[in-house]
Amino acid sequence: MMDRLDVRKTYKLYIGGAFPRSESGRSYPVFGADRQLLARPARASRKDLRDAVRAAREAWKGWTMQTAFNRGQVLYRVAELLQGRRAQFVQELRDAGAPEPEREVDASIDRWVWYAGWSDKVHHVLGTVNPVAGPYFNFTFPESMGVVGIVAPETPALLGLVSRLAPAVVTGNSLVVVASESRPLPAITLAEVLATSDVPPGVINVLTGFTRELTPWLASHMDVNAIDLTGVPEDQLDEVEAMTAGNVKRTVRARVDDWFDDAVAQSPYAVTALMEMKTVWHPMGA
């Protein structure tokens, strides 16, 4: 009997709803827990990052203009698809050496659903009607910031990524994500999930490659409004934070020891950290 031909997978970037290889043609080896070669995903260049920011900027207008309810529905649908790919995520995490793959995938999906629910609630919780002197209605409400860069933590590769990505995207930001360098495969699978979901192309862009190489370009990019530095190595942090000053980017960084602990790793403040407060003075009759 003849053996089937080995169908090997090419792991690519996710930019603007498409799966391109790196513009540079580069890739890098990723090894499993037992030091065997798992894959050679694309090693994104600064130009790939630039393209991703452009795609994110383009997609932002439509995404942030959708109703909060609609965004919540779209993100809940992603959770449905994540559930359908559960076995694949578990396998990838196990190959990469994650200690509790099943628990991590379940926690990731639960967290995604939890953040999706915040979509149409955050405005009510955070928005205010302000008492002011004079004949005005005065409102304050949170809005999305624009393009947000996310440097995902190295581990846990899926749960850490989801914990930082979901609160950023739920309010209407569009994202450029730098995936875990040593364990990028779950992020690539997540990109495949997003591509088949109702999340519009360009709203979430996923780059794989060298975190140290990509982060400075993301941090200094003048068209990125905020950046999550959770995955930036400790010794590069000062340099990167200085670079964010160029356009006064907002920077956030989660310091989490136990990503499974809901009390620490998920919070509505992770959502509001990447929002801008807008106050409107509306004249009313005397």
Add this chain to the structure above:
Amino acid sequence: MATDIERVSDQFSSSSAVALLGRVPSVDAVGLEERAASLAKRSIKRESKLWALDLAIRCVDLTTLEGSDTPGKIVAMCAKAVRPDPTDPSIPSVAAVCLYPALVPVAVGQLKSTGVHVASVAGSFPSGLGPLPGRLDEIRAAVEMGADEIDIVLNRSAFLAGRYRQAFEEIVASKEACGDAHLKTILEIGELGSYDVIRRASVLAMAAGTDFIKNSTGKIGVGATLPGALCMMEAARDFFHQTGRRVGVKVAGGVRQAKQAIQYLVLVYETLGAEWMTPDRFRIGASTLLNDLLMQIHKERSGAYQGPDYFTID
């Protein structure tokens, strides 16, 4: 080939021009597209890129051709033409502003003694199908108001119907109406159908004495394409070899990114040579391109990718 053609000063007589058209060689479309594509892949880095970006700015015809243009918009655009980046005096002025005749006086007032030219479209832009006397009057009026460059359109209706003589004589008459002003003739290559026809239209316009051939009005779907521009440049090169006259090339319609502008500069250099790498012989008609050129210059200098929030809206 040039020797057997009867020449009237810089121009051909209509019969010799029509005869010349019959001898225009056909264009190898596959080869042309391949060559344009391969030249577009050339990598221009660092100092060369900065030099190219600087030249591209100096070659820009900053354009607004909307029915809704107001004097206020023209004043703002002229300010941007003179100092594209108000915070950086090392950025050069653009070559010209390009607008409708009615707004020429506004631009002339703003650009006095700045070295920035005022280009006006005229001659029933963008169709070119008004009565000829009216079209010539429009040109004369624009020149009288102070425009020193005139962009007219080729009469495609006559040209495509095979009435070459009429199309030719209209350009000759337009050139005459221009007086000292430079004449650019728009071929609207998106409407011409094939490279052979683009090449023939280029030769017709050059023989009629136009100073520039320009590819597009920017008013139709297909504007500037690299192979289309290359086809025109090759026609200009061969025309120079035949007659010794250097005709400029202007690309317009959809050139929005610095990268595209550099690709066109590469085409110019490789086809027409360094002699054409000047605003006197090469122009890019554009509106949004200028900001992208500025962003690329800032990116090269600062090392950080730039965002549109930090550049003036045009």
